[in-house]
Amino acid sequence: MDKIQQRFCSACLLIFLYISLTLSNPAQAKDNINIVVVLSKNTHPYQQFHKQLEATLISDEQRSIKIFVIHSDIIESISELSDSGINPDFIIAAGTRAAQELIKLETSTPIIFSLLPGSSYQNNIQNSRYCRIKNRCSAVYLEQPIDRQFLIIKKGLPDIRSLGIILGPSSAIMRNSILRAEKKYGIDVRIELAEKGNNPIILADSLSKTSEALLAIPDPDIYNRRTAKGILISTYKYQIPLIGYSHGFVHAGALFSIYSTPEQIASQTGMMLMQAILSSQKELPLPEYPHAYTVEINPAVMRSLRSRINFDKSISDN
């Protein structure tokens, strides 16, 4: 899908939402909707998220959307807003730190937890006291569903027959999804389960010997700044590509990465919020994986490994 088409589709969606908003409450007075956006940090990715979210949440004749941004002293700042008469209708949490703070709130404001991994939401947020109330919480995850990763690998590297995957303590839960995808896409998957005491670099070395590519599944105990270099060097030693899950991995030397940018996550979060605003009960939908994603290629690695990828260059599917 080229960029003009993507923009056209986005524009159509916004027009549709605009018309829906206009037609749904023709006789009502203009509503004021307060959105509080809580950023875990005030660094570039979070600022990009905030900027794109603002671009997605547009006020209209029926609704006036006001956005308040917080990135420090979260609970205190929300209290201060309430004290000054601004009660949030919705809260958007960007990142894990913001999420962990917000579940301590004593209010009943619906919260969309965004820009965080699914496991982080499922393990720490979903079952918290705050989110036990039905439809009060939802999420937009940051990681890609396993099925999508296999689909893209199969599309990009159609000749691939075997894929090595290291699973660690946080990612072991993905094993069943991976085995389902293995059957569905006909790729022979070799999984190394890292146990305590295992060195991920040695596991990568061993898998690289017997696999045609290594797929990195996010797990901080396997892939981190300390191990990324050694793992990449292992794959390079055996002349096989590593498929990453972030821009950082492509920059470092992965053949390509499949990931969603903060802007893509922000757009989806904004859409989810608009749906909630439009719903009669102001209910949040179920958590979602990212709809839009980017496949970024490292051309130098592609040339060196003589990998024939069926993408001419990096793609972005919005």
Next chain:
Amino acid sequence: MHKQASCLYALTGLIAVLTGTPQLQATELSEDDFLQDLPVVLSATRLVQDKRDAPVATTVIDREMIDASGFTEIADLLRYVPGFVVNYDSGHVQAASYHMLNNNLARRMQVLVDGRSVYIPSLLGVQWISLGISIEDIERIEVIRGPNAASYGSNSLLGVISIITRHASQDKGVMAKINAGENNLAEGFLRLGGGSENLDVKVTAAYRQDAGFVERYDSYQVRKLNARADYQADLNDRLTFYATFNDAKVQEDNVFSRDIPNHPANILSRTFQMDWTRSLSANEDLKFQYYRQCYGKQNRYQHAGTPLFIDQGRHSERDDFEFQHTLSPLDNLNMVWGAGLRTDQVFSEYYLGQTPARTNRSYRLFGSLAWNITASTLLNAGVMLEKYQITAGTELSPMLSLNHYLTNTDTIRVSASTAIRSPGLIEEYTDVRVGGNTIAYDAGKLAPERILAYEVGYLGRFPHYRASLDLKLYHEYIRNLISLAAADAAGNLPYHFANQDNAETQGLEATFSFKPNHKLRLEFSYAHAHIQASDVRNTTQYTNSSPNDSFSLQIIQRFIQGYQGSLNVFYHSEMKQLATEDMRSANTRINLRLGKTFKLAGNKTDVSFTVQNLLNEFETTRLKNVARRRIYLSLKLEFR
């Protein structure tokens, strides 16, 4: 046993604490894992060119081949490269060269260790036992079969051997290995590796002793210590430090002259290297490299039957600085350009007739590009401009090749490349006098040796069979070969170095690789060569310096429960013996290795049994290098 295992576990834990080996603990995944930047690991400089795109034929000897080879000497590994000849001048002097091996120094090859030339100016060649690294340090050896001065400069006349050691991040923990076998072979290696998020460090200590050849006085002991540190200063800046120390105690003899008695000699070499790579993007790097190499040989003996003491000691120092810029200005264009400065100093009263050093400063400017003219055609072009203090004029060495991909799996290559070998200080300024008699003198300026090589190559990959075939047809013209010329046709003293020979080599080389599964691997290479040379001084110096036919075969088979076996066969037809006009007979050598890998208290352990020269086939020549069958055992433990 239980107690031993407990001790090993405790040791492993201690090592992990000491070395900072990454240990697994359940850490919560967060968005930081997706959003963080990672340092550039596979930068443009580090990425090697695919064989299909290389301007000349290349061979890679990887770690698996090295482990399965059964060899304990680095030079022997080159027997897997088609067209390479490896021979021993004595137990501790190995000679290896491509196409032409006429003496023990093989001075027409460029040999690099991690990008650092290990050519020794005072020796005019490479001393394989003094590299400072051992076979255990090597990740892979890339051999460029053909001249490539445009990329590697002077001395890459016949080819380039690039030895790449293992990155420090790959060798964390402790590795200990011993080899023990017949003929007094004893080797020990100890490697410690560790580091932090941005720093990886490893240190290797090695010892080797060997009795040499049975009928020679050529045993030796070598002690090596080397260190490597990889420091990621920030996301885009990487610093790598290397240091080596090599101390060899050798026995020297002379099987041709009774005037030189059996005597001991000491060889000490040290190197330091620092590389700074700045990645401007995934496609663009700047690299600065500095290295210093010091080599000294103490070699003093009493001339037989006389009160005269002769000191053939030599010492040299080399300082080299290079800047390199690698970039891809267009999607279909990769380029590299750079400049370098080198200073060689040689001290040797015996060879140079003076105590002060002779110096040779040189400058180089180089550039090359790989341009995908169309989706199926790649043009490689390069040039090296060199200026040497001791020779007249500036030397220009261009290279051009066209690689055409017939299909996704078939490539043909046509190339023309040139290179020079600048005369060394000892060749240019030789002045040897013994007891008032002139043995060799400086007869005036020497011109560089020059090669022009044409090559037609085919590279086929057969993914269905997991096989590949690499063919090369070549024709090389070598001019101004430098060698010792005698005072007269009878070969009388005094000698002098002169550009006195030309040679033409032509032949065919083939490599077939077959890996049907992860358990079986077969590598076969064959070379046919024919040399025509002027051989002014003697009749065979260059003409017979390569066998007409040679091949190598390696079969690696992995069995169940960690057992593995490898069979290595090497053959060459008759050729000239080093240092003589004698002919070596055709020879077949077989190495057999059986090994088992298992876990001992959770740590990887390898034991192996190796037979070198299984057929006990050896030659009897005047050089007396009788290499009998040898069996050795090996034990390797890795605590990570």
